[in-house]
Amino acid sequence: xxxxxxxxxxxxxxxxxxxxxxxxxxxxxxxxxxxxxxxxxxxxxxxxxxxxxxxxxxxxxxxxxxxxxxxxxxxxxxxxxxxxxxxxxxxxxxxxxxxxxxxxxxxxxxxxxxxxxxxxxxxxxxxxxxxxxxxxxxxxxxxxxxxxxxxxxxxxxxxxxxxxxxxxxxxxxxxxxxxxxxxxxxxxxxxxxxxxxxxxxxxxxxxxxxxxxxxxxxxxxxxxxxxxxxxxxxxxxxxxxxxxxxxxxxxxxxxxxxxxxxxxxxxxxxxxxxxxxxxxxxxxxxxxxxxxxxxxxxxxxxxxxxxxxxxxxxxxxxxxxxxxxxxxxxxxxxxxxxxxxxxxxxxxxxxxxxxxxxxxxxxxxxxxxxxxxxxxxxxxxxxxxxxxxxxxxxxxxxxxxxxxxxxxxxxxxxxxxxxxxxxxxxxxxxxxxxxxxxxxxxxxxxxxxxxxxxxxxxxxxxxxxxxxxxxxxxxxxxxxxxxxxxxxxxxxxx
Amino acid sequence: xxxxxxxxxxxxxxxxxxxxxxxxxxxxxxxxxxxxxxxxxxxxxxxxxxxxxxxxxxxxxxxxxxxxxxxxxxxxxxxxxxxxxxxxxxxxxxxxxxxxxxxxxxxxxxxxxxxxxxxxxxxxxxxxxxxxxxxxxxxxxxxxxxxxxxxxxxxxxxxxxxxxxxxxxxxxxxxxxxxxxxxxxxxxxxxxxxxxxxxxxxxxxxxxxxxxxxxxxxxxxxxxxxxxxxxxxxxxxxxxxxxxxxxxxxxxxxxxxxxxxxxxxxxxxxxxxxxxxxxxxxxxxxxxxxxxxxxxxxxxxxxxxxxxxxxxxxxxxxxxxxxxxxxxxxxxxxxxxxxxxxxxxxxxxxxxxxxxxxxxxxxxxxxxxxxxxxxxxxxxxxxxxxxxxxxxxxxxxxxxxxxxxxxxxxxxxxxxxxxxxxxxxxxxxxxxxxxxxxxxxxxxxxxxxxxxxxxxxxxxxxxxxxxxxxxxxxxxxxxxxxxxxxxxxxxxxx
Numbered sequence: 001x002x003x004x005x006x007x008x009x010x011x012x013x014x015x016x017x018x019x020x021x022x023x024x025x026x027x028x029x030x031x032x033x034x035x036x037x038x039x040x041x042x043x044x045x046x047x048x049x050x051x052x053x054x055x056x057x058x059x060x061x062x063x064x065x066x067x068x069x070x071x072x073x074x075x076x077x078x079x080x081x082x083x084x085x086x087x088x089x090x091x092x093x094x095x096x097x098x099x100x101x102x103x104x105x106x107x108x109x110x111x112x113x114x115x116x117x118x119x120x121x122x123x124x125x126x127x128x129x130x131x132x133x134x135x136x137x138x139x140x141x142x143x144x145x146x147x148x149x150x151x152x153x154x155x156x157x158x159x160x161x162x163x164x165x166x167x168x169x170x171x172x173x174x175x176x177x178x179x180x181x182x183x184x185x186x187x188x189x190x191x192x193x194x195x196x197x198x199x200x201x202x203x204x205x206x207x208x209x210x211x212x213x214x215x216x217x218x219x220x221x222x223x224x225x226x227x228x229x230x231x232x233x234x235x236x237x238x239x240x241x242x243x244x245x246x247x248x249x250x251x252x253x254x255x256x257x258x259x260x261x262x263x264x265x266x267x268x269x270x271x272x273x274x275x276x277x278x279x280x281x282x283x284x285x286x287x288x289x290x291x292x293x294x295x296x297x298x299x300x301x302x303x304x305x306x307x308x309x310x311x312x313x314x315x316x317x318x319x320x321x322x323x324x325x326x327x328x329x330x331x332x333x334x335x336x337x338x339x340x341x342x343x344x345x346x347x348x349x350x351x352x353x354x355x356x357x358x359x360x361x362x363x364x365x366x367x368x369x370x371x372x373x374x375x376x377x378x379x380x381x382x383x384x385x386x387x388x389x390x391x392x393x394x395x396x397x398x399x400x401x402x403x404x405x406x407x408x409x410x411x412x413x414x415x416x417x418x419x420x421x422x423x424x425x426x427x428x429x430x431x432x433x434x435x436x437x438x439x440x441x442x443x444x445x446x447x448x449x450x451x452x453x454x455x456x457x458x459x460x461x462x463x464x465x466x467x468x469x470x471x472x473x474x475x476x477x478x479x480x481x482x483x484x485x486x487x488x489x490x491x492x493x494x
Numbered sequence: 495x496x497x498x499x500x501x502x503x504x505x506x507x508x509x510x511x512x513x514x515x516x517x518x519x520x521x522x523x524x525x526x527x528x529x530x531x532x533x534x535x536x537x538x539x540x541x542x543x544x545x546x547x548x549x550x551x552x553x554x555x556x557x558x559x560x561x562x563x564x565x566x567x568x569x570x571x572x573x574x575x576x577x578x579x580x581x582x583x584x585x586x587x588x589x590x591x592x593x594x595x596x597x598x599x600x601x602x603x604x605x606x607x608x609x610x611x612x613x614x615x616x617x618x619x620x621x622x623x624x625x626x627x628x629x630x631x632x633x634x635x636x637x638x639x640x641x642x643x644x645x646x647x648x649x650x651x652x653x654x655x656x657x658x659x660x661x662x663x664x665x666x667x668x669x670x671x672x673x674x675x676x677x678x679x680x681x682x683x684x685x686x687x688x689x690x691x692x693x694x695x696x697x698x699x700x701x702x703x704x705x706x707x708x709x710x711x712x713x714x715x716x717x718x719x720x721x722x723x724x725x726x727x728x729x730x731x732x733x734x735x736x737x738x739x740x741x742x743x744x745x746x747x748x749x750x751x752x753x754x755x756x757x758x759x760x761x762x763x764x765x766x767x768x769x770x771x772x773x774x775x776x777x778x779x780x781x782x783x784x785x786x787x788x789x790x791x792x793x794x795x796x797x798x799x800x801x802x803x804x805x806x807x808x809x810x811x812x813x814x815x816x817x818x819x820x821x822x823x824x825x826x827x828x829x830x831x832x833x834x835x836x837x838x839x840x841x842x843x844x845x846x847x848x849x850x851x852x853x854x855x856x857x858x859x860x861x862x863x864x865x866x867x868x869x870x871x872x873x874x875x876x877x878x879x880x881x882x883x884x885x886x887x888x889x890x891x892x893x894x895x896x897x898x899x900x901x902x903x904x905x906x907x908x909x910x911x912x913x914x915x916x917x918x919x920x921x922x923x924x925x926x927x928x929x930x931x932x933x934x935x936x937x938x939x940x941x942x943x944x945x946x947x948x949x950x951x952x953x954x955x956x957x958x959x960x961x962x963x964x965x966x967x968x969x970x971x972x973x974x975x976x977x978x979x980x981x982x983x984x985x986x987x988x
């Protein structure tokens with residue numbers, strides 16, 4: 001029976017994925033510094049095994065045979081996902097895959113050297129090489145998948161996402177934000193004039209911040225029997241669904257960045273911990289994609305963690321762990337602080353989408369050939385001035401050189417961030433429609449009903465549908481920018 | 495070129511070994527408790543991949559072809575080790591390997607249930623099954639390797655170790671110890687009567703013990719850029735040569751067990767860290783075997799760490815970290831405490847070999863059929879009374895049920911412990927012959943000359959010779975019990 005072979009194949013791939021994931025966590029949290037070179041070799045070798053197993057030509061036959069077998073609905077969906085993965089992984093010739101890896105590794109290395117000095121001219125040829133290669137890649141993927149080139153790239157990160165759906169949504173959001181941002185900033189300035197921002201700085205030992213973080217993780221539903229919290233230079237959510245490894249980093253003079261970071265990673269972790277266990281080794285049993293994953297982390301960070309109701313619940317815990325007696329009026333202005341800036345990763349929830357839409361537009365233009373790399377600094381600057389009122393023309397380091405994505409060859413990934421933010425708002429709106437007491441629940445520290453909704457409609461769906469399908473079935477409608485817009489209007493009081 | 499294929503095969507095996515090793519360390523030190531089941535499945539799956547790769551029939555051809563190629567001496571030795579491993583791993587039929595795994599897993603599980611109550615009759619049938627299976631296994635290994643059955647079992651753990659060499663050595667040691675132990679105990683009693691044992695108990699915070707441990711690890715040569723120290727329930731030395739993971743466990747009311755445990759594991763770690771890096775992925779570049787490995791841990795624990803010269807060096811550090819002002823006369827009686835006991839793992843360096851020789855004799859008798867499992871409690875008791883003056887006839891839990899080795903099917907492993915202790919003493923004697931100032935060096939905290947000797951003669955030899963060859967080339971003679979005997983006589987003053 002061919003399905004049984006696919007099932008065993010799934011176990012084998014999952015074992016290698018498990019090993020790679022834990023080796024990655026270990027590298028970031030426990031490995032001795034001198035172990036890095038050998039670890040990199042080991043991980044490359046295991047990745048090679050994983051790739052060979054995932055692209056083994058026997059799979060095509062097993063998939064074809066399994067389709068003719070008498071399977072359950074879940075098994076049929078699993079076969080379809082095995083096929084989708086197989087096609088996505090085999091649609092590029094092996095020599096191209098090698099060339100791509102070499103090109104993007106060299107480009108990323110050059111980026112790491114050139115970025116600190118903002119040396120655009122040194123970096124430009126490398127990015128040109130990457131763009132040329134990505135154009136080729138997109139054309140090949142498009143041909144095999146029967147999709148437009150940019151859609152074929154997005155398909156790797158979020159099955160089902162299409163520019164025909166996203167572009168009008170982003171256009172509406174952009175139009176709203178460009179108008180909203182100056183108003184929100186003016187209002188914020190007025191508020192700060194009336195009640196100056198109170199500094200939240202102090203001396204907060206790491207152990208106390210960690211105890212607070214652990215308590216908040218569990219309050220929002222994280223299962224400490226199947227996960228943990230440790231420290232790394234760059235916070236992440238790694239590990240496997242049965243053992244989810246969150247990390248954060250602490251500064252002892254402020255607590256908010258670590259706590260909000262923990263809540264963000266906890267959102268990723270809840271998704272992983274609550275995937276259906278029976279199909280954990282099938283592709284259909286894994287988390288769907290980048291935008292849905294981001295919608296889960298942003299749900300916990302923004303919809304719960306920056307919700308005033310959450311701070312009603314959290315304040316006494318904060319006081320107990322950190323020994324500070326802030327009022328909710330002291331805290332919320334920090335939690336909701338917005339400001340214009342050049343850097344995407346430092347942006348707040350109002351400005352962040354403008355950074356993403358800029359990239360979404362520019363990477364499509366680069367891919368189609370409308371834009372060439374040599375003209376990127378000007379194009380970037382024009383959009384930054386239009387959307388955020390900031391110029392980067394003299395500062396390429398904090399302009400088109402700020403992100404690792406393009407130098408490493410990842411095109412089609414950026415929209416995931418803002419799609420995630422919008423989907424989180426849309427899920428929140430659907431929950432509130434079903435449970436008008438959602439805010440009261442959060443204020444009482446009772447996430448039961450919220451998490452049941454999310455478990456049934458998002459987490460347990462795993463990869464049983466495309467990204468737009470899961471969103472539509474969960475919320476009753478397609479991606480609708482009105483929810484995110486209404487969320488910003490309500491939160492920032494414009 | 496076939497050697498190149500073997501070389502690539504070595505990289506692939508090493509990657510899987512690296513993953514399995516780190517997954518094991520992670521399980522013991524960082525994994526969330528609920529992650530165990532999935533981790534076990536993952537490790538079984540990776541072990542299966544490793545076994546299939548290591549026993550792939552293509553290897554036989556590559557090895558045969560490589561032998562005809564024009565290779566360097568090191569490459570020729572690597573090919574011989576590839577062949578040795580291949581033969582040892584393929585000499586059992588696949589269905590026997592499966593039966594062996596099932597039998598020993600069931601037996602080990604039964605042992606875990608029956609042992610706490612000392613329920614010998616419940617455990618006996620399982621051990622009978624294991625012994626029957628091990629007799630079959632030894633016969634098959636013996637046939638393929640052209641060795642006696644027990645030698646064929648030892649060959650897995652220590653290539654080159656033979657009963658014809660070991661039995662007379664153990665006989666001499668046993669004769670010495672049975673006479674020596676009562677004298678040493680009487681002498682100890684006299685000393686304690688003159689100067690009562692001073693309690694070393696107190697309140698020693700884990701962080702201080704850890705700081706002391708880290709300092710002592712580095713003092714004996716451990717490279718913290720390629721390793722670390724953490725905590726686990728059962729102390730071990732794991733990881734990979736570029737990232738050696740030591741663990742210990744702490745009690746806050748005493749410091750000596752954790753410190754001596756750290757020194758023991760550091761000895762294993764030094765061996766791993768100092769293996770030749772260029773051949774790390776060849777079998778000839780790995781640590782030789784169990785007894786040589788144990789000789790390295792016991793060298794650091796017993797020859798260095800229980801040496802009075804070491805305590806001259808260590809005392810000020812002890813005082814600084816733990817805040818206690820002991821004299822060397824307070825400490826040494828604890829470091830050299832001996833007593834009769836039923837339990838091997840709790841034994842000191844004088845009584846430990848008697849526990850091992852008892853098992854060495856009994857497992858050979860079980861293998862040959864001279865002894866049956868039903869008669870084991872009596873046979874065990876007889877030897878315990880003869881060698882250690884203790885009866886276990888009414889206490890099977892602390893008699894033949896105390897060790898995991900037999901229930902898990904590991905026969906031929908026990909001698910490694912005492913061979914290691916003897917080899918450590920023999921290496922120490924050879925070092926002192928070359929460097930009469932070895933003790934003065936240790937007292938000054940200068941391990942440079944000692945470690946250079948060990949690096950050149952043991953660590954860098956890796957698996958470039960059999961266990962007896964490496965010992966002979968390092969020390970100028972075959973295994974000689976006189977050195978261990980002289981060591982005990984000198985240390986215990988008999």
